[in-house]
Amino acid sequence: MKSIEIILQNETGLHARPASEFVKLAKSFEAKITLVKGGKEYNGKSILNVLGMGAGKGTQIELRAEGKDEEAALERLSTLIKAFSE
Amino acid sequence: MKATAVSPGIAIGKVFLLKKIEVESLQKYSDSMEKELSILEKALEKSAFELQELIETSGAKLGKDDAEIFQAHLMILQDDEFVQTVRDHIESEKLCAAYAVMKTADEFYIQFMNIEDEYIRERAADVKDVGMRVVKSILGTGTGLEAMPDGSVIVARELSPSDTASMDSQKVCGIITEGGGRTSHAAIIARNLGIPAIVGAAGITEQVETGSFIVFDGESGEVFIRPDEKIIQRYEKIKISRENYKKLLMQFKDKKTFTIDSHQVELYANIASQNDTSAALENGAQGVGLFRTEFLYMNRDSEPSEEEQLEVYKKVLLNMKSKPVIIRTLDIGGDKDVPYLGLEKEDNPFLGFRAIRICLEKKEMFKKQLRAILRASVFGRARIMFPMISCLEELRAAKQIVSECMQELDKKSIEYDRSIQTGIMIEVPSAAVISDILAEECDFFSIGTNDLIQYTTAVDRMNHKISELYNQYNPAVLRLIKTVIENGHKKGIDVGMCGEAAGDEVMAYLLLGLGLDEFSMSPPCILNIRRLFSLVGMNEARNDAQKVLEMKDAQEIKKFLEERNKKIAGK
Numbered sequence: 001m002k003s004i005e006i007i008l009q010n011e012t013g014l015h016a017r018p019a020s021e022f023v024k025l026a027k028s029f030e031a032k033i034t035l036v037k038g039g040k041e042y043n044g045k046s047i048l049n050v051l052g053m054g055a056g057k058g059t060q061i062e063l064r065a066e067g068k069d070e071e072a073a074l075e076r077l078s079t080l081i082k083a084f085s086e
Numbered sequence: 087m088k089a090t091a092v093s094p095g096i097a098i099g100k101v102f103l104l105k106k107i108e109v110e111s112l113q114k115y116s117d118s119m120e121k122e123l124s125i126l127e128k129a130l131e132k133s134a135f136e137l138q139e140l141i142e143t144s145g146a147k148l149g150k151d152d153a154e155i156f157q158a159h160l161m162i163l164q165d166d167e168f169v170q171t172v173r174d175h176i177e178s179e180k181l182c183a184a185y186a187v188m189k190t191a192d193e194f195y196i197q198f199m200n201i202e203d204e205y206i207r208e209r210a211a212d213v214k215d216v217g218m219r220v221v222k223s224i225l226g227t228g229t230g231l232e233a234m235p236d237g238s239v240i241v242a243r244e245l246s247p248s249d250t251a252s253m254d255s256q257k258v259c260g261i262i263t264e265g266g267g268r269t270s271h272a273a274i275i276a277r278n279l280g281i282p283a284i285v286g287a288a289g290i291t292e293q294v295e296t297g298s299f300i301v302f303d304g305e306s307g308e309v310f311i312r313p314d315e316k317i318i319q320r321y322e323k324i325k326i327s328r329e330n331y332k333k334l335l336m337q338f339k340d341k342k343t344f345t346i347d348s349h350q351v352e353l354y355a356n357i358a359s360q361n362d363t364s365a366a367l368e369n370g371a372q373g374v375g376l377f378r379t380e381f382l383y384m385n386r387d388s389e390p391s392e393e394e395q396l397e398v399y400k401k402v403l404l405n406m407k408s409k410p411v412i413i414r415t416l417d418i419g420g421d422k423d424v425p426y427l428g429l430e431k432e433d434n435p436f437l438g439f440r441a442i443r444i445c446l447e448k449k450e451m452f453k454k455q456l457r458a459i460l461r462a463s464v465f466g467r468a469r470i471m472f473p474m475i476s477c478l479e480e481l482r483a484a485k486q487i488v489s490e491c492m493q494e495l496d497k498k499s500i501e502y503d504r505s506i507q508t509g510i511m512i513e514v515p516s517a518a519v520i521s522d523i524l525a526e527e528c529d530f531f532s533i534g535t536n537d538l539i540q541y542t543t544a545v546d547r548m549n550h551k552i553s554e555l556y557n558q559y560n561p562a563v564l565r566l567i568k569t570v571i572e573n574g575h576k577k578g579i580d581v582g583m584c585g586e587a588a589g590d591e592v593m594a595y596l597l598l599g600l601g602l603d604e605f606s607m608s609p610p611c612i613l614n615i616r617r618l619f620s621l622v623g624m625n626e627a628r629n630d631a632q633k634v635l636e637m638k639d640a641q642e643i644k645k646f647l648e649e650r651n652k653k654i655a656g657k
Contacts, residue, residue, distance in 0.1 A: 011387075011388065011394075016205050047161050047162060047165050051198065052198060052206075054202075054203060054206065
């Protein structure tokens with residue numbers, strides 16, 4: 001399993017469009033994608049879970065990937081989060 | 087009965103009651119888990135198919151936004167966690183498929199509603215809508231709206247996007263919901279489709295049944311359940327005369343605003359977001375007299391960036407096609423909740439740290455807004471307006487910051503309109519009293535009547551106990567308005583008004599007589615005022631204004647002006 005800590009810098013955090021873009025990308029990987037906020041785990045491939053986190057700007061989250069393509073998943077997903085502009 | 091009017095027009099028709107499926111009415115337990123799982127799979131498949139179809143067809147029917155809503159619905163429907171939670175409920179609790187779907191949708195609904203974020207709360211309604219779609223698919227019922235006859239008034243607790251997408255708008259002559267507000271889905275759709283609608287009609291679904299007659303007014307919010315013949319006839323007449331009047335008004339749409347004797351004034355629109363420009367133009371606005379920028383700052387965690395504001399101002403200026411747009415800088419105070427500004431709750435917010443007072447202190451934030459306006463100014467005719475100016479020092483300080491912003495842009499060789507006008511709101515009595523002094527150092531005035539009345543008469547306009555005292559005909563207020571107009575004209579600057587009084591036909595006539603140059607109002611009022619002015623002679627208006635100024639109390643003034651209005655408007 002691979003993991004990385006990220007602080008959400010964009011205005012909307014993981015809401016709205018960024019949330020659905022994240023989930024779409026997460027689904028393209030075989031690895032299990034998990035987001036951890038405040039000790040609670042959320043399924044990164046579920047839009048309901050990602051929105052239900054309520055992760056706004058400035059939230060610290062841990063991004064985990066577990067599976068064959070975990071390395072690529074982690075890199076692509078963390079790059080996506082950092083590139084969010086809205 | 088009275089409800090909140092959200093889409094104008096009169097509806098006369100037969101009720102079509104949209105019944106909601108209640109969770110209590112569903113069978114709870116099942117004896118065959120396998121059977122329920124297979125029912126669920128089929129319903130999920132069918133729902134996905136329906137949504138795919140809606141995504142393709144709704145774009146043409148209801149607008150792009152709806153296609154986006156159904157995209158979101160499809161994503162929820164195919165969400166791993168959603169489907170898995172439903173399956174878990176079926177397997178571990180032996181629930182029926184429909185019951186398990188409702189339960190799951192409710193659980194996510196509650197979770198989302200507990201998050202302090204407007205976007206996510208909207209998604210909560212989506213989860214319920216998706217759940218309902220699957221349940222209906224399981225039960226084999228449609229939304230119910232498919233069978234609606236012609237000339238129906240839809241009565242429902244709420245209308246979801248799925249509901250409105252399945253209704254044939256040709257058959258709907260009105261919409262009534264128990265819940266919702268001006269921005270609820272039902273209200274927006276009704277306005278887009280031009281269907282009369284009222285919301286917040288508490289308990290109405292209990293009082294009517296499908297097929298019973300109903301009449302309501304989408305302008306006043308009045309509802310008549312099972313009306314008698316007299317009421318129906320009365321409203322049919324009103325309906326026809328309003329439609330005729332609307333047609334008459336449309337003749338004034340692309341005209342300038344003249345009195346009989348060719349005195350010319352400008353009628354502008356008040357807008358509160360970039361989406362309001364189409365309403366302004368459709369109603370014949372000659373410009374925007376008040377662009378409220380508060381929406382940019384509210385319901386968010388941090389202040390808007392310069393770039394974000396630039397995009398919004400640019401869009402408004404481009405939409406208005408080189409018509410003037412008066413952008414009011416941030417007008418916010420302790421009565422509004424904008425957490426990231428760190429404003430303290432004040433005992434007396436209307437006399438406290440607000441509007442220009444905040445901006446002069448939070449200079450960096452103010453400069454972001456000013457630079458954004460300046461940069462946008464090359465795309466149209468922008469004007470800058472400062473709210474709540476109460477003394478010359480504030481005006482000078484604000485203008486100083488504008489010139490600092492200009493210098494910064496110059497350094498970076500960024501283009502802006504060098505002759506951009508800066509003006510002020512006159513809404514504090516002290517500013518009205520020294521308007522001769524202020525007029526020397528700004529390019530225009532815009533009188534804000536709502537606050538000017540409240541500050542002049544010391545009446546909180548939200549306080550119902552003293553609402554009688556809040557009166558636009560108060561002679562002290564009228565004298566101040568007269569002073570401001572005269573002082574502005576002496577120094578050669580235009581004087582406008584962007585309070586509610588400017589769009590009120592009884593009051594607008596007086597303001598015309600007092601010499602007001604520009605009237606800014608909510609878009610639907612514009613054509614009515616333009617027509618009214620076309621029937622007025624300037625000499626008469628001036629004489630009447632003089633008479634009013636000699637009157638001693640508000641009641642007398644009101645009565646006089648209302649009689650005048652009746653005579654002129656001929657209604």
